[in-house]
Amino acid sequence: MEIGPKNGQILVITAPSGTGKTTIIDIVRKNIGRVGYSISHTTRRQRQGEVNGRHYYFVDRREFEKMIEADEFVEWAVVYDQLYGTSIPSISRELSLDKDLLMDVDIQGAREIRRRFPESLSIFILPPSMDILKERLKGRSTNEEVNIDLRIKKALGEIQQCRDYDFIIVNDDLNQAAREIEAIIIAQRAHRKRRLPLVQKIFHL
Numbered sequence: 001m002e003i004g005p006k007n008g009q010i011l012v013i014t015a016p017s018g019t020g021k022t023t024i025i026d027i028v029r030k031n032i033g034r035v036g037y038s039i040s041h042t043t044r045r046q047r048q049g050e051v052n053g054r055h056y057y058f059v060d061r062r063e064f065e066k067m068i069e070a071d072e073f074v075e076w077a078v079v080y081d082q083l084y085g086t087s088i089p090s091i092s093r094e095l096s097l098d099k100d101l102l103m104d105v106d107i108q109g110a111r112e113i114r115r116r117f118p119e120s121l122s123i124f125i126l127p128p129s130m131d132i133l134k135e136r137l138k139g140r141s142t143n144e145e146v147n148i149d150l151r152i153k154k155a156l157g158e159i160q161q162c163r164d165y166d167f168i169i170v171n172d173d174l175n176q177a178a179r180e181i182e183a184i185i186i187a188q189r190a191h192r193k194r195r196l197p198l199v200q201k202i203f204h205l
Contacts, residue, residue, distance in 0.1 A: 008100045009121060009188050011102050013103065013104055014110045017151055018133050018137040023174055024125065024177050025037065027174065028178050029102070038102070038103045040087075064083045067085070073085040074088055100185055122166045122167070130155070130156070
């Protein structure tokens with residue numbers, strides 16, 4: 001399955017679990033127009049407050065595996081024994097509408113998307129400290145969750161890879177973190193690669 005024509009900018013956003021990534025993305029989407037969002041598919045159970053089709057597409061493992069066989073994913077990965085993936089239709093629609101596209105993916109997914117779309121921008125969101133991250137993870141844990149120590153160990157491994165990203169944002173304030181991502185979006189919209197065709201059309205250059 002192929003990706004349709006794209007005019008917008010892909011922004012890959014990655015963060016350790018519990019960093020506040022989903023909330024930050026929600027704020028950005030409310031504050032800036034023409035920003036699309038790629039909704040991932042997952043086999044994990046739906047958490048309280050999550051809406052199917054808004055936060056994730058919640059599917060069973062059999063359906064997910066059928067989508068893999070049909071080559072419907074741009075990327076997919078196994079995270080804590082659950083499957084996560086970004087489907088091609090979910091991003092193709094947004095890119096064809098000249099929207100900038102926010103993609104919420106893990107380290108593995110970000111690596112694949114950056115390989116497939118070299119002009120994408122990558123943003124890594126960090127917690128203020130590991131102690132604060134640990135408290136956040138404790139606050140959201142349930143009996144079905146993987147133990148906190150395992151999540152902290154995984155987070156440390158992910159944080160070590162932040163140096164490979166274009167931008168690094170520390171989330172010690174949700175609104176400030178969102179404003180920094182908004183600034184990145186606004187700045188790249190004024191980049192000559194996107195603005196010059198319009199200027200040439202208006203001024204007949």
